Amino acid sequence: MSTVTLRVFRFKQGDAAPHYDTFTVTAGPRTTVLEALQAVRRDQDPSLILRHSCHHASCGTCGMRVNGHEVLACVTPLADLGPVVTVEPLQNAPLVADLVVDMHPFYATFTQAGMPLVRTSDNLAGSHPAPGIETLTRFENCLECGLCLSACPVVATDPLYLGPAAMAAAWRVVQEPRGADPAQALAWVDQEHGCWRCHLAFECSTVCPNDVQPGQAIAALRQRLVQGEPAPPRPRPAAAEPAPSPARAARRGLRAWFDPRGRDVGYWAFVLHRVTGLALVFYLVLHLWVLRLLARGPQAWDDFIALARSPLFLALDGVLLFGILFHGLNGLRVALVGLGRGAARHKALFWALMAVLVVALLVGVAALVAVVHGA
Amino acid sequence: MNRDAGKFWWLVQAFSGVALVLLLGMHFIAQHYVAQGGLRTYADVVAYLDSPWVLALETLFLVVVAVHAALGLRAVALDLGLARGQQRLVDGAVAGFALAVVFYGLWLFTRIGGG
Ligand code: SF4
Numbered sequence: 117m118s119t120v121t122l123r124v125f126r127f128k129q130g131d132a133a134p135h136y137d138t139f140t141v142t143a144g145p146r147t148t149v150l151e152a153l154q155a156v157r158r159d160q161d162p163s164l165i166l167r168h169s170c171h172h173a174s175c176g177t178c179g180m181r182v183n184g185h186e187v188l189a190c191v192t193p194l195a196d197l198g199p200v201v202t203v204e205p206l207q208n209a210p211l212v213a214d215l216v217v218d219m220h221p222f223y224a225t226f227t228q229a230g231m232p233l234v235r236t237s238d239n240l241a242g243s244h245p246a247p248g249i250e251t252l253t254r255f256e257n258c259l260e261c262g263l264c265l266s267a268c269p270v271v272a273t274d275p276l277y278l279g280p281a282a283m284a285a286a287w288r289v290v291q292e293p294r295g296a297d298p299a300q301a302l303a304w305v306d307q308e309h310g311c312w313r314c315h316l317a318f319e320c321s322t323v324c325p326n327d328v329q330p331g332q333a334i335a336a337l338r339q340r341l342v343q344g345e346p347a348p349p350r351p352r353p354a355a356a357e358p359a360p361s362p363a364r365a366a367r368r369g370l371r372a373w374f375d376p377r378g379r380d381v382g383y384w385a386f387v388l389h390r391v392t393g394l395a396l397v398f399y400l401v402l403h404l405w406v407l408r409l410l411a412r413g414p415q416a417w418d419d420f421i422a423l424a425r426s427p428l429f430l431a432l433d434g435v436l437l438f439g440i441l442f443h444g445l446n447g448l449r450v451a452l453v454g455l456g457r458g459a460a461r462h463k464a465l466f467w468a469l470m471a472v473l474v475v476a477l478l479v480g481v482a483a484l485v486a487v488v489h490g491a
Numbered sequence: 492m493n494r495d496a497g498k499f500w501w502l503v504q505a506f507s508g509v510a511l512v513l514l515l516g517m518h519f520i521a522q523h524y525v526a527q528g529g530l531r532t533y534a535d536v537v538a539y540l541d542s543p544w545v546l547a548l549e550t551l552f553l554v555v556v557a558v559h560a561a562l563g564l565r566a567v568a569l570d571l572g573l574a575r576g577q578q579r580l581v582d583g584a585v586a587g588f589a590l591a592v593v594f595y596g597l598w599l600f601t602r603i604g605g606g
């Protein structure tokens with residue numbers, strides 16, 4: 117048995133601001149975070165609010181953030197997490213109290229996707245896909261836990277975004293309609309704040325406890341739409357209308373873009389793509405502004421060129437080169453994966469492109485150094 | 492914004508991005524190899540833009556970069572979940588930005604070419 121300190125997020129309706137309470141618990145090798153929290157509620161603070169049901173990764177109700185990562189508390193061993201463990205509610209959903217968020221808006225998206233929340237069967241071991249089904253991956257596997265919503269950087273800022281789980285459900289309907297209308301599901305995701313809003317950070321797929329792979333499902337939906345699947349007129353669902361302000365307030369907002377701690381590589385790539393993109397737009401404006409010197413005649417331009425060949429300018433050129441290379445190469449990945457090409461191997465593709473970046477950057481920096489020495 | 496706008500603009504963004512990777516490569520190659528030793532002096536720039544091929548390449552580059560940058564700004568704005576009225580405002584603003592970039596670039600070309 118070891119002793120673990122739990123730092124638990126606390127908030128009750130009417131509180132001015134949330135705070136953290138500290139509890140000391142004892143943990144055996146198999147004690148889970150959920151069991152530890154239940155022990156706190158039983159023995160130390162009965163006012164602690166948390167939600168759970170099945171205790172075996174099936175109901176999806178115990179989703180929370182533990183040390184900054186979205187997990188199902190009922191299958192997360194406490195012993196692996198260090199002496200101090202921070203427990204917080206999911207992000208990007210309205211907070212009810214302590215570790216509980218309001219899941220109603222999230223559940224409603226499943227109905228809109230055309231997939232009912234209640235499923236009737238699962239694949240038996242050794243069974244084969246029915247004719248017309250591409251893989252045995254079953255999006256009924258979705259637990260509706262909401263971990264993907266909490267991790268997604270687009271959900272963090274866009275209250276109109278349909279979200280990864282709902283679009284995975286829509287793709288499930290397209291793959292195996294079972295009486296539902298796939299064209300309606302496609303029409304529903306084919307909107308600015310639907311599958312085209314996704315930036316393929318794949319954080320949803322990283323945190324999903326049941327391998328639903330929503331990111332890959334979104335890429336597949338896009339591929340199907342680009343291939344020209346006919347889509348009937350879409351009645352605009354209520355959730356796609358501008359959301360009321362509490363829904364916006366419940367989201368992390370832009371903080372999510374600038375705080376990729378603990379996130380996987382796709383999330384970092386998303387943040388860096390945004391930062392380099394904005395920086396390159398700034399550079400474009402600066403570049404055009406400098407080029408106005410050309411309109412002033414030879415002296416102004418030649419003076420500028422002399423300045424541009426100084427070591428400081430050339431160092432900034434190196435930074436610019438990195439920005440261009442990263443944005444260009446990661447952009448190729450986004451374009452390819454976004455069209456459904458290589459979605460299953462998006463990480464390998466990313467690292468292969470980053471290897472190209474390193475080689476090109478070294479060549480570019482060597483050329484800049486040669487300019488300094490040859491100037 | 493009609494339903495297809497999301498797909499349409501995403502595809503334009505993706506293909507303009509791929510085109511930029513190629514055009515930027517050609518832009519660098521043209522500047523550093525066609526113009527031997529790079530564009531070091533004003534005279535080099537004038538001589539460089541004298542070629543109709545170079546002018547066509549640079550104009551295409553200018554248009555594609557303006558479109559891609561404008562759509563990128565629009566994507567960032569849409570990520571923030573704007574209301575429909577604000578979204579139209581953003582559409583207008585980024586279209587204005589793209590047009591300003593293209594016309595300013597074309598004006599520069601004529602100033603340099605015409606002395
Ligand atoms: S897709 Fe995965 S992470 Fe998202 S709600 Fe379903 S099971 Fe949870």
Ligand code: FES
Pocket residue numbers: 168169170171172173174175176177178179188189190191
């Ligand atoms: S309690 Fe049901 S998934 Fe954790």
